[in-house]
Amino acid sequence: MRPVLLSGGSGTRLWPLSREAYPKQFLPLVGEQTMLQATWERVGPLSGQAPIVVANESHRFLVAEQLRQVGAPVPRILLEPVGRNTAPAIAVAAMQALADGDDPLLLVLPSDHVVANVDAFRAAVREASPAAAGGALVTFGIVPTMPETGFGYIEADGAANGVRHVKRFVEKPDSATAQRYLDAGGYYWNSGMFLFRASRVLEELARFRPDVVAACRSAFDSAKRDGDFVRLEADAFAACPSDSIDYAVMERTDAAMVLPVDIGWNDVGSWSALWDVTERDAQGNAHHGDVIAVDSRNSYAYATKLVALVGVDDLVVVDTDDAVLVARKDKVQQVKDVVAQLKAAQRTQVALHREVHRPWGSYDSVDVGDGFQVKRIxxxxxxxxxxxxxxxxxxxxxxxxxxARVTRNDDVYDLRANESTYIPIGAKHRLENPGTQMLELIEVQSGAYLGEDDIVRYDDVYGRTGNGA
Amino acid sequence: MRPVLLSGGSGTRLWPLSREAYPKQFLPLVGEQTMLQATWERVGPLSGQAPIVVANESHRFLVAEQLRQVGAPVPRILLEPVGRNTAPAIAVAAMQALADGDDPLLLVLPSDHVVANVDAFRAAVREASPAAAGGALVTFGIVPTMPETGFGYIEADGAANGVRHVKRFVEKPDSATAQRYLDAGGYYWNSGMFLFRASRVLEELARFRPDVVAACRSAFDSAKRDGDFVRLEADAFAACPSDSIDYAVMERTDAAMVLPVDIGWNDVGSWSALWDVTERDAQGNAHHGDVIAVDSRNSYAYATKLVALVGVDDLVVVDTDDAVLVARKDKVQQVKDVVAQLKAAQRTQVALHREVHRPWGSYDSVDVGDGFQVKRIxxxxxxxxxxxxxxxxxxxxxxxxxxARVTRNDDVYDLRANESTYIPIGAKHRLENPGTQMLELIEVQSGAYLGEDDIVRYDDVYGRTGNGA
Structure with missing residues (x-):
């Protein structure tokens, strides 16, 4: 069995904590591990095989670094130049698995969900394995706990336990319909987790969407292999139709089966969902960081500095270095409207945090003034x-x-804590860390223009060239 | 007529914008001027005389600088080593006025109130002058617009227009009583603004509180004159009983009169009061700074960076560099509970903003890490x-x-933009601005201990010596 971690999301429903360049799956939103790391840890012991990760090209270093931190086997990281939904992502993952010389069961998992009951999850995967090995396309259906209108449902065929045939997939229902599903039983939330053989999902996809398979095949066969990274060929992948595996295959194939599971699943698709899965105090408050609450209940607060709540109920307060969100918990779906406004205005807060991660480390713009900028690097x-x-x-x-090892034109010299140097305009320079601990330095930039695009690269160990950050 | 501006408050009801070291009266909460400046501008054209300001010793440079900025005549600034309420403050102001060789009418004004209708205010002062010149102690009573329970009331004697005798002062009423006052008419809010002759208020204070006058006399006669500053003698002033001019004199004297006024007065005693006096949009929102509001109404937001509101009503959100407040508008009185908690925990956010003002300028701690700190100076x-x-x-x-003119041990040298220097541990050094524009520099401190109290002063043009910031 081979894990396939889908990490293509650039979700902004958890803005301002989640940003396009560093979205939800890379954040430690619940517990100390990031959601990607927790997803790997959940599945690693089941498999022993290196995961295949399908990710946005711009997240490649985050994926590699985070999986390395938790000791995962070196993953195959398939890089999408653009997002094309889950059908193409699963198709290229299946092609990679087959190219690696085997036809394993693929355990496909979104990398940004919470599963509270890991044992139950693993037991369910084992339970689904025989059916998948026999050619079924198994989806894991979540036993509903309330008449949720935010998810699609899967109706199972028959009321027996265990893996069953799928009767039909249904779209997000209205609340009366959702209540009826809950009362009737036999309806399960569509979690987006699957188990199927690589060849079988490709076979079924080719039956219903040969165009998707053809485009993926072209993008995969022309991919550039670059260390752990498999860069899908951009034009071919961009030409691939966008479709979900549900629409493309699961709703159409006779091989679709569902295993109902009760595993403490949550898709953390909004701030209120995050409040749901976070430990709360006696007043129902879930607080992270330096928060003082007076006469306040059922609120979620995330603080990077002191946050004081007075007399507030059912509120979400998220304080980051460069943006604060204050939202009513039952209105958090409208966070997307804020993000849309920011995007239209080309505000940096959509894409980047103040601290920007790079393959070599990070920089944080701690102060900006007229003609100068201060960064912690x-x-x-x-x-x-x-x-x-x-x-x-x-x-x-x-x-x-x-x-710090500094190259400045023809000189190379080392600086230690409390030592400084100066890089004049136009000087060719390089900064390295020759040591074994993190290097931190303060950079004071001075000049008429301080944009990240004022850079000429002569040599880069990460394969980045030319202008641009 | 001589203005007396009472600036002794260190109000924290508008925390986190107002801090002990830089409270409300020094902030531009409404309009572009600070409340102290607006108070001066309101009264300056009536008088032509230099104001007497009674202020906390620690605010002396703020008072002097802010009044200088608006072109006020050089004020007398009486410095209280500790606050003792309004009776002693007015007593020493009256002593100063008499010591200056005259016996003027004193127009006593809190320096942290809003008066929207300045013309009506000035007309009221002129209307009250003959009575005050004749020996009356005139208070300005605000015509109530709602059954407010947060203020004391003054009942006037008789229903005639103009300056009338005071029948009685009444404490903050319950809401039924406040409603009765509003319906009955003849009751006015106690605004804390007065007009009386310097000798008369001292005479009446001496009748009822000779102990207060004696302590103030001692503190005033032994005061140290230091430029514009009159430093009241600390032990004598500390020994003075604390009392308000209302209790000490106005409620007791037969000479108390009241002039009802309708001048758009607001004491800005809470965040909700500030919302009341701030211009609002069609949704009832009053926003300052970079605020995006989606589906939100009747809220006050103050932003130092991006603040996004989603689906919130009747909320106060105040974002500062080192603290964020989120409060329900009808619960803002409980902000004092937050301040009390912070004070008990000795948190810096009670006393100081992140940007700390000094007589020579300011410093702002823009980044702090283990063993280093970055300040913008x-x-x-x-x-x-x-x-x-x-x-x-x-x-x-x-x-x-x-x-920057830098003194480092025996060397003195100038630095311009994009030049730098290094001050080793133990070096005697001084920083000066010999130029005509503001000097800004980035200071990177490096060391095992970075507290403000690691300082030995050898010479200070502002009279500060020894250790301490």
Whole structure:
């Protein structure tokens, strides 16, 4: 059995914590691990095989780094130049599995869901395996606990226990219909988790959507292999129709089966869902960080600095370095309207956090003024920024932790904590961390233009070239 | 007529915008001027005389600087080592007025109230003047617009127009009583604004509270004159009983009169009161700064970065550099409970903003890490920090605007934008701005201990010595 982790989401329903460049699956929203890491840990012991991850090209270093941190076997990371929904993502994952010389069962999992009962989840996977091995396309249906209108439902054929044939898939119901489903039994939430053989899902997809398979085949066969990364060929993948595996295959195939599961599942699809899965105090408050609450109930607060709540009920307050959200818990679906407004205005808060992650570490713009900017820069042990120059800004670097190896034109020298240097406008320079601990330094930029695009790269160990951050 | 501006408040009801070291009267809460400045502008044209300001010792530079900015005549600033309520404050102001060689009418005004109708205010002062000149102690009573339970009331004697004798002062009523006052007419809100002759208020205070007058006389006669500042003698003033002018004099004297006024008065005593006096949009929202509101009504939001509101009604959201408040508008009185908790925990957010003001300018701690701190420092033209040294930290300075004159041990040199220097541990150093524009620099501190109290002062143009910030 081979895990397939779908990490293509750039969800903004948890904005401002989730941003396009660093979305939900990479955040430790519940517990200390990120959701991607928790997804791997849930499935790793079942399989022993390296996961296949399908991710957005811009998230490649996050995926690799986060899975490395939890000791996962080196994954195959299939990089989508654009998102095309789950049918193409699963198709290329299946092609990769077959290309690796085997025809394993694929355990397909979104990488941004919570499963509270991991034992029950693993037991369900084992229970579904014989059917999948026999050629069925098994989906895991969540036993509903309330008349939820935010999910699609799967109606099972017959009331027996265990893996059953699917009678039909139904769209998100209205609340009366959802109540009827709950009362009737035999209806399950569509969780987006699947178990099927690689060849079988490709076979069925080819029956119903040969165009999808053809486009994926072309993108996969022309992919560039680059270390762990498999870069799907951009034009072919972009030409692939966008479709979900549900529409493309599961709703049409006779091989669809469902295993009802009760595993403490939550898709964490909104701030109120996150409140649902977070431990709460006697007043119903779920608080993260430095929060003082007076006369307040049933609220979720995420604080990066001091947040004080006074007399508020059923509220979501999320404080980040560059944006604060305050929303009524029953109106959090409208967070998407805020994100849409920000996107229309080309505000940075849609895509980036103030702290921006790079393959070599991160930078955080801690102060900005007219003609200057102050950044805190972290460089991982052994990492190196590109050899670069700037046309419009000079930089002062003050090391506050670790060792910096500085290249400035023809000179190379090391700086330790409390030492500084100066990079004039136009100087070719490089920053490296030759040490074994994190390097931290303060950079003061000075110049008429301070945009990230004022950079010429001469050499980059991460394969990035030319202009642009 | 001489204005007396009472600026002793260190109100925290508008926390986190108002802090002990920089309270409400020094903030531009309504309009572009601070409340102290607006108070002066309201009264300046009536008088032509330099104001007497009674203020907390720690606010002396704020008072002087803010009044200088609006072109007020050089004020007398009486500095209270501790607050003792309005009776002692007015007593020392009256002593100062008499010591200046005259016996003027004193127009006593809190420096943190809003008066929307300045013309009506000035007309009222003129109307009250003959009575005050004749020996009456005139208070301005606000014609009530609703059955407010948060203020004391003044009952006038008789229903005639104009200045009338006071029948009685009444404490904050319950809501039924307040409604009765409103229906009956002849009851006015006690605004804390007065007009009386300096000698008359001292005479009446001496009749009822000779102990207050004696303590104030001692503190005033032994005061240290220091430029514009009159530093009341600390032990004598501390020994003075604390009392309001209402209790001490107005409720007891036969000379109390009231002039009912309708001047758009608001004491801005809470966030909801601030919402009341702030211009609002069609949805009833009053927003300051970068605020996006979706499906939200009747809210007040103050943003120092992006603040997004989703589906919220009747909410107060105040975002500052180091604290965020989210409060229901009808519960804002409980903000004091938050402040009390913070005070008990000795949190800096009670006393200081992240940007700390000093007589020479300000500093703002933009980033803090283990063993280092980054500050943005602003030095006013012509200003100078003390000659100082630090036992535990080194400092890197990078000038980003203006000119810095640096003294480092025996060397003195100037730095311009994009130039830097290094101050080793223990070096005697001074920073000055010899230029005509604001000097801004980035300071990176590095060391095992970075507290503000690691400072030895050798020389200070502002009379500050020894250790301490």
């Amino acid at each position: 972290k460089v991982k042990p052994g990492a190196s920024l590109s050899l670069q120059s700037h046309a419009h800004r000079a930089e002062h670097w003050i090391v506050v932790r670790g060792v | 602003k030095v006013k033209p012509g200003a100078s920090l003390s000659l100082q040294s630090h036992a535990h930290r080194a400092e890197h300075w990078i000038v980003v605007r203006g000119v």
